[in-house]
Amino acid sequence: MIFFIDTANLNEIKEAYNLGILDGVTTNPTLMAKEGITGSNNILKHYVDICNIVDGYVSAEVNATDYKGMIAEAEILSELHQNIVVKIPMTADGIKAIKYLSNKEIKTNCTLIFSAGQALLAAKAGATFVSPFVGRLDDIQADGLQLIAQIRLIFDNYGFETQILAASIRTPMHIIQCAEIGADVVTVPLSVILGLIKHPLTDKGLEQFTADYNKGNKQ
Numbered sequence: 001m002i003f004f005i006d007t008a009n010l011n012e013i014k015e016a017y018n019l020g021i022l023d024g025v026t027t028n029p030t031l032m033a034k035e036g037i038t039g040s041n042n043i044l045k046h047y048v049d050i051c052n053i054v055d056g057y058v059s060a061e062v063n064a065t066d067y068k069g070m071i072a073e074a075e076i077l078s079e080l081h082q083n084i085v086v087k088i089p090m091t092a093d094g095i096k097a098i099k100y101l102s103n104k105e106i107k108t109n110c111t112l113i114f115s116a117g118q119a120l121l122a123a124k125a126g127a128t129f130v131s132p133f134v135g136r137l138d139d140i141q142a143d144g145l146q147l148i149a150q151i152r153l154i155f156d157n158y159g160f161e162t163q164i165l166a167a168s169i170r171t172p173m174h175i176i177q178c179a180e181i182g183a184d185v186v187t188v189p190l191s192v193i194l195g196l197i198k199h200p201l202t203d204k205g206l207e208q209f210t211a212d213y214n215k216g217n218k219q
Contacts, residue, residue: 001179004057004187006167008035008046012190013053019193024056026109026131026167026187028087029063044080051081059109059129061087062097070097078106085128087111090118095125102126109165116150123155123162129185134178135168144168145177152182172196 004024005016008031016022027050032038037046047060058081062073070093074086078101085107088094098108102125109129110122114137119130132151134144151164163184169175172195175186 001183002163002185003193004059004165004185005193006031006169006187006189008032008037008050009190010049010053013050016190016193017054021193022054022056023185024058024083025050025054026059026087026165028061028111044076047077047080047084051083054083056083057085057107058083059085059087059111061111062089065089065091065093067093067096070094071100074101074106074108085109087131088127090114090122095121098122098125098127111167114147116147116154119151119162119164120154123160127162129163129165131165131167131187133168134166134174135170137168138170145174145181148178148181148183 002023003021004026005013005022006026007013008027013025032043032046037043047058051058060077062070064070064073070088074097077084077086086101087109088097090110090112098110101108107128109131110127111131113119113130113132119132122130132147137144137147148164148166155162165185165187166178166183167187169186169188169192172192175188175196178186
């Protein structure tokens with residue numbers, strides 16, 4: 001499974017990268033604003049800063065909602081660094097933009113996916129990734145994990161190369177469940193990645209091992 005971190009915080013990205021398990025980064029205007037990164041020039045520079053930390057895909061989101069605007073922004077973003085993947089929203093204009101960018105061999109991540117039909121259209125248009133939002137579906141009493149399973153089945157049925165990037169991941173268990181279903185990628189906050197490390201029995205066992213070792217070394 002490929003691990004992305006969902007943040008714009010450079011320190012968090014470095015911490016995840018130093019663990020040795022980070023494959024890339026996703027971010028969005030909300031996460032940028034949370035870090036005080038505003039204004040187009042500052043945002044573009046920040047994407048480059050992220051690319052200089054992680055040797056992997058970095059999703060950079062367009063702000064335009066119309067076809068021509070998306071294309072114009074996407075071409076600027078794709079020139080920033082070879083690892084940039086352009087995030088395009090799931091709309092009719094978004095699908096057209098993904099098709100255009102795919103033909104230009106510009107990698108895309110179709111974001112805000114909430115149905116298997118949306119994922120199917122994005123894959124048909126040539127998206128590199130589709131991003132179904134697991135947690136946001138759970139929030140409205142839908143089944144986000146069931147959506148991942150539906151998309152996995154459809155993509156396998158027809159041999160789509162588009163990768164399933166499970167987003168809006170809230171808990172370590174979400175990661176395990178997405179792995180069981182066969183999501184290609186998960187993008188998660190640093191806290192959720194670190195949550196995979198922790199287990200009370202590991203802590204208890206380590207305490208016991210340390211105590212027993214110290215007993216044997218007492219004079």
